[in-house]
Amino acid sequence: MFASPLDDTVRHLYVHVPFCPSICPYCDFHVLTRRAGMVEAYLSKLAEEAARLAQTYTIDLDTVYIGGGTPSFLRDSEIRALAEAIQKNLGWGRQENTLEINPGTVSPERSAHWQALGFDRASVGVQSLDDATLRFLGRTHSAEQAKAAVSTLLGAGFRVSGDLITAVPKQPLEADIAGLVGLGVGHISAYTLTIESGTEFARRGVQVHEDDERAGFERTEELLTAAGFERYEISNYARQGEQSRHNLSYWTGKTYLGLGPSAAGHYPAGPMSKGQGSKSLRANSAFPTSFSTHNPQPTTHDPLTIRRTNPHLHEWLAGTEGKDLPIDAEEYVTDALFMGLRLRSGLDLADLSRRSGLEVQEHYAAPLAQNIKRGLLTLEGSQLRATPAGWWVLNRVIGDFLNQA
Incomplete structure (x- = not known):
């Protein structure tokens, strides 16, 4: 008899904040600029969805990640309402609580406010420390603002990760890396500029040549390794103990909640009402309690987990349900291989x-x-x-x- 040891308790939460002050020309995420009443409606619906998830799954959070979009673009009262809706309904991460931050939104007062709400890790969209490169990327902050933001957040006690885009035409990559390392961040996410269909860059015909991608890919590792960072994932580098605990949940195949418009989640296959045990979960779902020794492999009709993607903002506000994709054993394995092989440890x-x-x-x-x-x-x-x-x-x-x- 085989009983799956998959954990029925969900320990990770991703929250999508779709609002941005402007749309970067390379961005293909679900983002939009704010309009009157839209953020208020978003926050109200977010609290409703959080309450529903709390009633559906057994939840004991290790990590929370607020991404976007530009979560730090929310006003102080709005981000407080967001954090309180999460904490009231779902709890808060014991290990790590990350807020994605645009450098232009940082001040000492706001940093203290975010920390008081319970955030302890900041993922800062630096992208470059060269003003010409930032202008090309459509970023609204300057290199000096990025440096000041990182310094302010570090001074406030945050664990800080800096995002960096590589393979940008005429980018001074070595100076960007040296500058970001010199600021004292413990983690760097370095992504190759990718031209996605439907973006402003695609409409303009911007191209990234493979030779430039490969050169940036390899040179980034050389420089960051020499600076004491370990490349623990294809695009992510960390000093000792500074790995992203939340993102490791994705790469190691853990389940996680997706909250908000366009958010994706990876759920246990059988919804479990709060207070029920795993036997109740399995009795009321397609999740098998065991596999016969005569048929040791689950069939494609036996989902191990469910992947759910929420609709975009307007449909989400109107109550449209997310789309569920049952994941059987073979798809679970190929997903795990794709994500796990991104890690240096495999x-x-x-x-x-x-x-x-x-x-x-x-x-x-x-x-x-x-x-x-x-x-x-x-x-x-x-x-x-x-x-x-x-x-x-x-x-x-x-x-x-x-x-x-």
Whole structure:
């Protein structure tokens, strides 16, 4: 008999704040500028949704992440209402509570306000410390504002992560990295500029050449490693103990709540009413309590988890339900491979087999062997890792597993 050890308690929360003072030309997230009454309606609906989630799932939060959009664009009273709605209905993260922040919204007074609300980690959209690069990216803050914001937040006691965009035409990458490191941040997220369809950059015909992407990808690692940062994930670097605990929940396949318009969540397969035990959950859902030894692998009709994506703001405000995607064992495994291989540490296939009920090394023997032979993956015991070459073509690697499935 096989009983899935997946944790029925949800320990992570993502909240989407869709409002921005302006829309960056590279951004393809669900964002919009605020209009009269819209934020008030958003906050009211957010509290309703938080209460509903609290009644549906067993929740004991380790991390909370408020992203967007520009959450720090909310007025002080609005962000207080947001935090209170979360804390009242869902609790607060024991390990980490992150607020995404635009440098132009920071002051000593606001930093103290955010900290008083319970935020202890700031993810700051620096993007560059070069004014010409910032103008090209459509950012509304200056390099000096970014430096002042980071210094203010560090001085207030926040753990600070700085976002950096690489492969921008004419960007002084080495100076950007040196400047951000010199400010004293403990974490840096470095993303290659990507031109997504439907964005202003796409309409303008802006292009990023693969040679520039690869050069930025490799040079960033060289410089940050030399500065004492560990590249623990494809795009993320941290000093000792400064990893993003919330984002690690995504990369290690944990369940999490998605709150707000366009927010995505990863949920236990069977909704569990507050106060009910796991037996009640499984008795009232398609989540199997066990797998017969005569049929040890779950079928594609046995969801292990559910991925739900909320609609955009206007539909969300009108009460439109999010779209649910049941995740069976094979999809759970390929999702876990795609996310876990982003980590330098990779993932343990024996643990993944235990979580999914699928014998991963046996089921995916062919793509494992092919990509190990190509030098894109390594397997030591049951620990699977992507090589630096594999990181660069990770989508192709995962495609091989999807084709096998």
